Amino acid sequence: MKQMVIEGNNILTGDIHIGGAKNSAVALIPASILANGTSTIKNVPNISDRDALIDILKILNCDVDLEESTLKIDTTNLKNTLIDEEHSKKLRASYYFMGALLGREKYVEIYIPGGCNIGARPIDIHIDGFKALGATVTTEGNKYILKADKLIGTDIYLRFQSVGATINLMFASVLAEGKTIIHNAAKEAEIENIADYLISMGANITGAGTDEITIVGVNKLHGGEITVLPDRIEAGTYIILGALVGKNLCIKSIIPKHLEALTSKLKDMASDITINEDNIVISKVDNLKPTNIKTLVYPGFPTDIGQPMSVLLTQANGTSLFEETIWENRMGHVPSLNKMGANITVKGMSSMIIGPSKLHGDEVVATDLRGGAALVLAGLTATGTTVINDVEHILRGYENIEEKLAQVGAKIEIKEI
Numbered sequence: 001m002k003q004m005v006i007e008g009n010n011i012l013t014g015d016i017h018i019g020g021a022k023n024s025a026v027a028l029i030p031a032s033i034l035a036n037g038t039s040t041i042k043n044v045p046n047i048s049d050r051d052a053l054i055d056i057l058k059i060l061n062c063d064v065d066l067e068e069s070t071l072k073i074d075t076t077n078l079k080n081t082l083i084d085e086e087h088s089k090k091l092r093a094s095y096y097f098m099g100a101l102l103g104r105e106k107y108v109e110i111y112i113p114g115g116c117n118i119g120a121r122p123i124d125i126h127i128d129g130f131k132a133l134g135a136t137v138t139t140e141g142n143k144y145i146l147k148a149d150k151l152i153g154t155d156i157y158l159r160f161q162s163v164g165a166t167i168n169l170m171f172a173s174v175l176a177e178g179k180t181i182i183h184n185a186a187k188e189a190e191i192e193n194i195a196d197y198l199i200s201m202g203a204n205i206t207g208a209g210t211d212e213i214t215i216v217g218v219n220k221l222h223g224g225e226i227t228v229l230p231d232r233i234e235a236g237t238y239i240i241l242g243a244l245v246g247k248n249l250c251i252k253s254i255i256p257k258h259l260e261a262l263t264s265k266l267k268d269m270a271s272d273i274t275i276n277e278d279n280i281v282i283s284k285v286d287n288l289k290p291t292n293i294k295t296l297v298y299p300g301f302p303t304d305i306g307q308p309m310s311v312l313l314t315q316a317n318g319t320s321l322f323e324e325t326i327w328e329n330r331m332g333h334v335p336s337l338n339k340m341g342a343n344i345t346v347k348g349m350s351s352m353i354i355g356p357s358k359l360h361g362d363e364v365v366a367t368d369l370r371g372g373a374a375l376v377l378a379g380l381t382a383t384g385t386t387v388i389n390d391v392e393h394i395l396r397g398y399e400n401i402e403e404k405l406a407q408v409g410a411k412i413e414i415k416e417i
Contacts, residue, residue: 002395004388004402006379007411008361011284013247014408018235018254019045019399020069020228023304024190026093027167028197028226029053030100032073033060034174035201037223041071044228045399048392052090056083056097078104085111085142091396095123095164098146099171102135108146125165129156133172133180153178153217161186161297166213167194173215174203182213188298189258193229200224232258234398235280236305237373239263240312242282243271244381249408252279261301262309265291269316290318290355295325307333307374311381313353314342324349333371336364340378340386361386366393373398380410389417 020043030053032039044050046069054071057064059081063074080101088094094113101108113123127137133156135148153176158165166186173180185191187209195208201224204216235254242249243266256263256275263280266273268291272283290313295303303326313320314337324330331346338344340362343354361384366372372394379386388394391414394401402414 002391003415003417004391005413006386008382011247012408015250018230021231022397024193030096033100035221038074039223040225042227044071049091080105083110099168103172103175106148112142126168129169151176153180155181158184176217180215185213197226230254233304236262237308240308250281288316290316290320292321294323307370311377314355314357316355320353322351332367333374363387366390369397
């Protein structure tokens with residue numbers, strides 16, 4: 001187990017370079033098995049979710065070569081075998097092997113995927129889509145078995161703009177017979193990145209990034225190449241950090257357009273923020289204004305930035321309201337924040353945050369990835385020493401977090417316990 005120790009209340013200044021997007025990379029890696037041959041993914045973030053997916057590729061007998069941030073995946077000798085519970089439960093994104101293997105092999109055996117405990121996270125939207133394409137789905141305990149003699153393109157209507165279902169159904173459709181149209185598709189930038197990868201393999205996809213994606217099936221896919229786009233959630237987390245303890249903290253290698261829901265709120269709060277072509281510079285100010293946050297599907301305020309944002313709201317001068325609309329367990333970090341001196345009252349999926357609060361260091365527990373990131377921000381803001389347990393949650397999604405923060409002046413250390 002790992003533990004993070006933070007000596008807080010230091011001003012951070014300098015540059016933080018943003019890595020490849022976790023939410024894109026964890027789908028791009030499974031997508032590679034749709035191709036016959038070798039595919040290349042560049043700018044892959046150094047996170048534990050990457051390593052967990054590589055382990056699954058090896059179970060499937062793929063050859064994997066990782067050199068710095070470039071991942072080469074050769075599927076020539078792929079063997080379709082059971083993806084066991086030990087590996088599938090490590091991360092939610094293991095479910096992308098459902099769509100990819102169903103698309104390529106027309107048969108999948110996989111245990112129900114794991115990931116952070118932020119809600120029920122059902123995959124019924126995915127399953128309904130697979131069935132619409134012609135697959136049969138059975139379960140044996142926690143194991144799913146998906147099979148089809150062939151997959152036939154069809155119109156699929158998603159009742160919710162699910163990112164995971166949109167991606168999984170793209171995977172299942174690219175080698176299906178005929179045309180598939182995914183209606184009410186998710187519009188996240190990561191979906192465009194994934195579609196570009198599939199297109200580089202020879203897939204016929206239009207409309208990615210809109211709420212209607214059209215896929216015309218092809219007979220086979222060849223090796224492709226893609227660069228993972230910058231991680232807007234990592235960027236957003238560090239931008240919020242700059243508003244808390246920054247002095248000209250520059251968040252670099254980003255696409256500001258992907259962060260507009262956050263930056264517009266920071267402007268509403270009277271933050272000191274300058275938005276440039278590929279970077280954002282932000283500094284701490286006194287007398288932040290309170291604001292109300294409601295998480296929504298893209299391009300609304302991202303659910304993955306909600307928990308870090310709640311830390312900034314503890315420093316605003318007044319009462320802010322926060323409403324989570326995507327995952328029902330996004331408040332796991334609140335007891336730890338209150339232990340550190342915050343004044344947050346939770347009711348269901350909403351909270352009332354009264355500030356400004358003087359945060360003090362304490363021993364706390366990361367209950368999930370983004371909640372853990374919120375505790376890192378709180379620890380860097382607080383006076384005294386903060387000890388965060390179960391840091392493995394944080395390392396699933398934040399590349400080289402200790403090194404990046406230390407380079408801008410943070411006193412932070414990750415220890416084995």
